[in-house]
Amino acid sequence: MNRQTVLITGASAGIGLELARLFAADGRDLALVARRLDRLDELAEELRSKHSVRVDTIASDLTLAEAPQRLFDEVAQRGLTIDVVVNNAGFGLRGKVAEIDLQRQLDMVRLNALSVLHLTRLFLPGMIERRSGGILNVASTAAFQPGPNMAVYFATKAFVLSLTDALVEELRGTGVSVTCLAPGPTVTEFAKAAEMEDARLFNMGAMSAVAVARAGYRGFRRGKALVVPGLGNKLLAVGTRFMPRWLVRKIAGGLSKSPGSEK
Numbered sequence: 171m172n173r174q175t176v177l178i179t180g181a182s183a184g185i186g187l188e189l190a191r192l193f194a195a196d197g198r199d200l201a202l203v204a205r206r207l208d209r210l211d212e213l214a215e216e217l218r219s220k221h222s223v224r225v226d227t228i229a230s231d232l233t234l235a236e237a238p239q240r241l242f243d244e245v246a247q248r249g250l251t252i253d254v255v256v257n258n259a260g261f262g263l264r265g266k267v268a269e270i271d272l273q274r275q276l277d278m279v280r281l282n283a284l285s286v287l288h289l290t291r292l293f294l295p296g297m298i299e300r301r302s303g304g305i306l307n308v309a310s311t312a313a314f315q316p317g318p319n320m321a322v323y324f325a326t327k328a329f330v331l332s333l334t335d336a337l338v339e340e341l342r343g344t345g346v347s348v349t350c351l352a353p354g355p356t357v358t359e360f361a362k363a364a365e366m367e368d369a370r371l372f373n374m375g376a377m378s379a380v381a382v383a384r385a386g387y388r389g390f391r392r393g394k395a396l397v398v399p400g401l402g403n404k405l406l407a408v409g410t411r412f413m414p415r416w417l418v419r420k421i422a423g424g425l426s427k428s429p430g431s432e433k
Contacts, residue, residue: 173223177201177245177252179232179289180259182209185308185356188383189256190217199224201250203241204259205231226250232259233277238288253300255293257286257330258308262323275322282326287333294346301345306390307334311354311398314407327352331396338395347393351386353377354403377403 176193180186182204190200194217202210202225210227217225226248230241245252260282263270290305297303310324313331317324334350341348355376382399389397398404 173199174253175199175250176254178256179203182206184379185383186258188379192387194221194223201226203228203230232285233281238285242292252293253303256306264320267321278322279326283329286330297346298344304347306349309350309352311352311403311406313352349390349394351397353382353399356382
């Protein structure tokens with residue numbers, strides 16, 4: 171019997187990298203996807219050596235409209251059957267919609283939201299036909315409220331959460347599971363790339379990528395629809411439902427700023 175193969179986007183660092191380690195330790199073969207092939211190859215060598223699994227590495231920039239289809243075709247050409255898709259790739263930017271470079275914001279929507287939909291749509295029919303498999307989508311606690319000063323990022327994560335939640339119901343009885351992992355602040359390269367290292371949100375404390383990945387992996391294996399790691403993050407996710415929208419906006423906008431900043 172063939173081992174399952176797991177495709178992970180954004181696997182070169184952070185949560186994606188740690189998820190790759192967890193799946194490999196559990197005996198899953200991997201198809202690792204990111205822009206930085208050198209990092210993927212280094213991780214692949216580690217996982218092959220430690221766990222004797224097959225690891226394919228594929229360089230792909232999923233901000234490009236044609237990238238998901240090219241990735242799907244590349245996987246097929248390599249003779250891989252993808253049993254699990256982990257849509258983890260994403261990035262954020264701090265700033266106002268009217269000020270951030272438009273192309274960067276469009277790239278964010280394409281990577282964080284559209285590529286998730288595109289890859290899910292490409293791989294899902296095969297899973298349904300085989301009556302087995304799963305999708306693990308990485309969102310954020312940002313999905314539970316609007317985010318002034320990071321409006322587009324928050325909106326893309328809300329899309330991922332809503333899409334995943336709907337898929338849970340659509341796929342009931344098919345043998346295919348769908349999980350949304352929604353972490354809060356996490357120690358990865360995200361904060362630096364988003365120019366948020368000094369933001370109040372990250373100064374309040376952040377979970378390790380290892381802890382977040384473990385929570386997401388356990389939840390996925392158990393078939394949970396939603397995983398929010400950490401008690402504080404769970405309270406945030408629930409609390410926003412009972413607060414007035416104006417207050418939610420004020421709090422979220424304030425957390426994205428630097429201490430003492432009036433911007």
